[in-house]
Amino acid sequence: MIIGVPKEIKIGEKRVSMTPSLCRRVTSLGAQVLMEKNAGLTAGFTDAEYKAAGATFAASAEKVWKSADMILKVKEPLEAEFGLMQQGQTLFTYLHLAAGPALAKQLCKKGILGIAYETVESSDGQFPLLKPMSQIAGRLSIQIGAYFLQSQVGGSGVLLGGIPGTMPGHVVVVGAGNSGAHAVRMAAGMGARVTVLDLDTRKLEVLDQEYRGKVVTLVSNPANVEAEVASADLVVGAVLIPAAKAPTVVTKKMVKNMRPGSVIVDIAIDQGGCVEGIQYTSHEKPTYQEFGVNHYAVPNMPALVGRTSTLGLTQATEPYVAMIVQKGVERALAEHKGLAKGVNTRGGRIVYGEVAKAVGFDQA
The missing domain is CATH 3.40.50.720 (NAD(P)-binding Rossmann-like Domain)
Structure with a gap:
């Protein structure tokens, strides 16, 4: 061969x-x-x-x-x-x-x-060849989001970890699979205020136990997603249905309600994205603004490392x-x-x- x-x-x-x-x-x-x-x-x-x-x-x-x-x-x-x-x-x-x-x-x-x-698939129904890139994309999403929150690149000027006497940045992770869980880990490690949403309460229970209540876990429904996205400095879209087109979870209406200079990183862009109407970007031009919000949608994020x-x-x-x-x-x-x-x-x-x-x- x-x-x-x-x-x-x-x-x-x-x-x-x-x-x-x-x-x-x-x-x-x-x-x-x-x-x-x-x-x-x-x-x-x-x-x-x-x-x-x-x-x-x-x-x-x-x-x-x-x-x-x-x-x-x-x-x-x-x-x-x-x-x-x-x-x-x-x-x-x-x-x-x-x-x-x-x-x-x-x-x-x-x-x-x-x-x-x-x-x-592995014998337990997992996706072993997707897993390492999902982990990397999840971790990178926070690094990338933190960078594009900086004032010099059009961000709102929020430091995710904050300092004593100021509020830390709010990171909202939509999806608690491999990529979402690793995004949560990075965001929590930076000292951000973290909310994660998912349909699977078992995944939320695992994260709740791991972070001992330091991360807010919510069932993903339109009302909860809308409320959390509106207050987010950084939204990470990490919704995956294997092989299928990613479902739209974050609507344009929700994005319009975000503060100017906030950031969206859509990890699901490989499968079409989970943010309504999001457009592909590239490493040469990684973001664009819509409704004053920075959108990052590079389909080969792990290439950064x-x-x-x-x-x-x-x-x-x-x-x-x-x-x-x-x-x-x-x-x-x-x-x-x-x-x-x-x-x-x-x-x-x-x-x-x-x-x-x-x-x-x-x-x-």
């Missing part, structure tokens, strides 16, 4: 899908790793390190795509890469097809076996990549039900129900 690793081309992307350690593991199992030159450089890994681990190199992404049986990526293929995909190829990456119908059509057109990191994100991601993907090399794609999918849950497209059809529903295509 030839595993192809092209450079990531999404704006500001610093991650890579293969570390020298993972390269050494899969080549020892008999796979060939074909990398685009300098593919790992932005994450701090040199071609010399990959060469020592057994990789070979191609001068262009086109050669990588053309030669590989399976393409291993971090982010979904962009329009510039559509023409590089080979008929019947296997693609293992974050796909987020609910927010990308054009990509879904291309994958179907080319008969791509599309295995999405975000829908691979490319090395940490790469290590976190590849540690999670390694067992699955190794399994595919050892057993072959079809046998691995047949024997591992959790990996099979990662299959979003196959044989020209969308085969994952929530994705099919989101993009409007028939499910196979």
Whole structure:
């Protein structure tokens, strides 16, 4: 099997899908790793390190795509890469097809076996390949929000932790899953006043016990969300329905009631966002203002910490990549039900129900 690793081309992307350690593991199992030159450089890994681990190199992404049986990526293929995909190829990456119908059509057109990191499941129903990036995005959301609250960048001038004699900033986290819980941890650690909302009272109970009442937990309903958002300095949207388009939880009416210079960081933007009407931003232009509120909606947030994100991601993907090399794609999918849950497209059809529903295509 030839595993192809092209450079990531999404704006500001610093991650890579293969570390020298993972390269050494899969080549020892008999796979060939074909990398685009300098593919790992932005994450701090040199071609010399990959060469020592057994990789070979191609001068262009086109050669990588053309030669590989399976393409291993971090982010979904962009329009510039559509023409590089080979008929019947296997693609293992974050796909987020609910927010990308054009990509879904291309994958179907080319008969791509599309295995999405975000829908691979563990035996306990968790999402092990989504988890590390959710954790990073949750932690980053507070750092990012704190920065854009600064006066010099158009923020309201609020210090999240405050000082003695002043009120700390109010952080409202909508969603108490992996990303939301890690946002709560960072915000509480900075000394902010934190409110977290979720539909699942079990998640709220866990956070209430962990923080011993220092974090306010509320059931997520329109009235509670509206009241908390109105008083927030920073709103973190962390709502996730795996593979599906994110539900709208924060409406434009709610945003209008926020104080000028407040900040919204929508972690759910990969799946379309949970803030009504929010527009994608990029690392080159990360925010825009609407109703006087700074909106941050970068879909590849973890790229801000490319090395940490790469290590976190590849540690999670390694067992699955190794399994595919050892057993072959079809046998691995047949024997591992959790990996099979990662299959979003196959044989020209969308085969994952929530994705099919989101993009409007028939499910196979």
